Amino acid sequence: MTTAASASPIAQGENTAFIILISCVATLGGFLFGFDSGVINGTVDGLRQAFNSSEAALGFEVASMLLGCAIGAFVAGWLGDRLGRRGVLIIAAVLFLLSALGAGAAHASWLFVTARVLGGFAVGAASVMSPAYIAEVASARYRGRLATVQQMAIICGLFAAFLSNFLLARAAGASTEPLWLGQEAWRWMFWMQAFPSLLFLILLLLIPESPRFLVAKGRTAQAAAVLARLYGAVEARVKLGEIEASLDQGAQAPRLSDLVSKASGRLRPIVWVGLGLAVFQQLVGINVVFYYGAVLWQAVGFSESDALLINVLSGGLSIGACLLTVALIDRIGRKPLLWIGSLGMSVALVLMVVAFSSGTLADGRLHLSDGMGRLALVAANTYVVFFNLSWGPVMWVMLGEMFPNQIRGSALAVAGAAQWTSNFAITVTFPMLLAGIGLAGAYGLYAAAAILSLFFVTRYVRETKGKELEQMEG
Helix, strand or coil: CCCHHHHHHHHHHCCHHHHHHHHHHHHHHHHHHHHHHHHHHHCHHHHHHHHCCCHHHHHHHHHHHHHHHHHHHHHHHHHHHHHCHHHHHHHHHHHHHHHHHHHHHCCCHHHHHHHHHHHHHHHHHHHHHHHHHHHHHCCCCCHHHHHHHHHHHHHHHHHHHHHHHHHHHHHHCCCCCECHHHCEHHHHHHHCCHHHHHHHHHHHCCCCCCHHHHHHCCCHHHHHHHHHHHHCHHHHHHHHHHHHHHCCCCCCCCCHHHHECCCCCCECHHHHHHHHHHHHHHHCCHHHHHHHHHHHHHHCCCCHHHHHHHHHHHHHHHHHHHHHHHHHHHHHCHHHHHHHHHHHHHHHHHHHHHHHHCCEEECCEEECCHHHHHHHHHHHHHHHHHHHHCHHHHHHHHHHHCCCHHHHHHHHHHHHHHHHHHHHHHHHHHHHHHHHCHHHHHHHHHHHHHHHHHHHHHHHCCCCCCCCHHHCCC
């Protein structure tokens, strides 16, 4: 049991401002994750026109980034255990920059896909390493809040991309019209990402490496120096001993085989839970809203300008929801937030299905009555709010902290790859579902997944609030 006396050295020696500062630098990876994910939303018409894409080809172009994401997330855990958490984030920053420049300049579909896959590798790596870095430098007392800032950064990145898309399209007259230097507005939407990418790269050069990585690599003196900067000399010695004790399962480097229990020969239960969290976060269909929001609202009768503006509104509401999560996650815990989010998303998705089911098709578009159009709009934004209050931030928080030190990198690699593979599957199938079973059918599938996630959380998810990383069991 932690007493006030035992906690006092942390309070006295801890450099909280420095921890928050370096965590905020890491969250820039989340901002770029969000920007890179959201920028595609306003460029779909431009891609269709520039590359004469069929619906299947368009779906692949939009989802191509996610192939890189799955690879990046999987490789990031392995690289993070060899090059360090900061080292992987530096690689990601370079790839974000190259992807932004390449996607905007592409004049052939294969060049565009290549640039987006590179960006996807960066997104996947950042999605795993940013929360891992934050979890490994922050105290358990406020680790959840700092890790939640990562999700807020993702949403801020989405919001920035939506706002940038809206302003650029309005300045040009449409996303497919020329803007500056004779280049179409949709190309500038990608090029805008180069500025935060360069800032991220510069700031990463100024922050320290994760002390837990340094201990795992035998660089104890460097780890002790970093821990002293973070927590003060007294607590640094205690932390160093705890980290060393948690890694005493052998001097071997972390490996994927560690995820299999030696006693049973099966995948550890904690890894299954991580996979479930990662997959359910995508099966509820959230990234259909992020990637195809403009297409969705144009499909029910809104103009391109209005559809892009609705995306800005959704982004603003998402930021508000994440701020609420920051206030609650270390008070009420992770599991209650997940459960509340699953319930809220289930109700909102069912209402969206009801609204879309009432529409009539004309000229390839779904037309809703004024009342049902408003219901769809309110339900969709309610759904986004509940997602960003719960599964959006909490899934990444839990993946960053729930695994024992010895398997964290490997488990993050597998769970991150599962998350992005599910994301790819949901994204690439949406245009086909839209053409095949319609909006109501597609959102019916997402509603079913949200309902199932309620039972998953209740049965399998364990609370991690207030636990130090060295206390995690697997």
